[in-house]
Amino acid sequence: MITQKKTSELEQILFDIRSEATLRVVSEELSHSEQKISFPEYLLAKMQEKALSPGRLWERSQIHRTYGYQILNGTKKPGRDKVIALCLALSLSLDDTQRALALAGAGALYARRTRDSLLIYAMQRNLSVLDTNLLLSGHSQEPLS
Numbered sequence: 001m002i003t004q005k006k007t008s009e010l011e012q013i014l015f016d017i018r019s020e021a022t023l024r025v026v027s028e029e030l031s032h033s034e035q036k037i038s039f040p041e042y043l044l045a046k047m048q049e050k051a052l053s054p055g056r057l058w059e060r061s062q063i064h065r066t067y068g069y070q071i072l073n074g075t076k077k078p079g080r081d082k083v084i085a086l087c088l089a090l091s092l093s094l095d096d097t098q099r100a101l102a103l104a105g106a107g108a109l110y111a112r113r114t115r116d117s118l119l120i121y122a123m124q125r126n127l128s129v130l131d132t133n134l135l136l137s138g139h140s141q142e143p144l145s
Contacts, residue, residue: 007095039083039103040074046090046100060089062129062144080106081144084119085129088144094123115141 005013017023037045047057058068063082070076071086078086083104087097098108109116109123118139122132133143 037103038074039078039100039105040072042100042103043072043086046092046096050090052090057086057089060129061085078104078106079145080104084109085144088123088127088129088132091126092123094120097123114139 013026014023017026047054052060054068054072055065057063058065061068061082063071063085067076071078071082080101083101083106084097087100092100094109101108109120111117111120115136118136118141119132122135127135129144136143
């Protein structure tokens with residue numbers, strides 16, 4: 001199934017396409033499989049997948065409990081740093097984090113930006129939010145707010 005492939009694998013498939021008909025098949029499969037999911041729904045699904053309670057997520061992400069529940073019920077839209085903190089707390093992969101950022105309407109992590117490269121490094125090593133903030137501060141970058 002094409003939707004189960006990593007982004008790099010999908011990009012290679014697209015690169016190798018030689019006909020409009022094949023492109024149409026790939027495009028249709030992607031269209032049919034795209035789920036219209038909100039950031040709170042995605043967050044809840046990842047919490048269930050990781051068997052992490054809301055209270056434990058707020059603690060690990062260093063997000064105030066009330067604000068966290070407002071994110072979950074969709075009354076508050078988290079900023080980019082909060083989304084990243086939640087992803088770190090959930091130990092999400094870079095691909096899952098990029099998806100979360102897109103669903104939240106926040107900018108993707110970009111390896112050419114110093115701060116983002118440090119965040120990618122932290123994510124790949126499953127650093128906590130606290131350790132990530134120490135890493136950022138140690139490199140003269142703003143900690144996650």
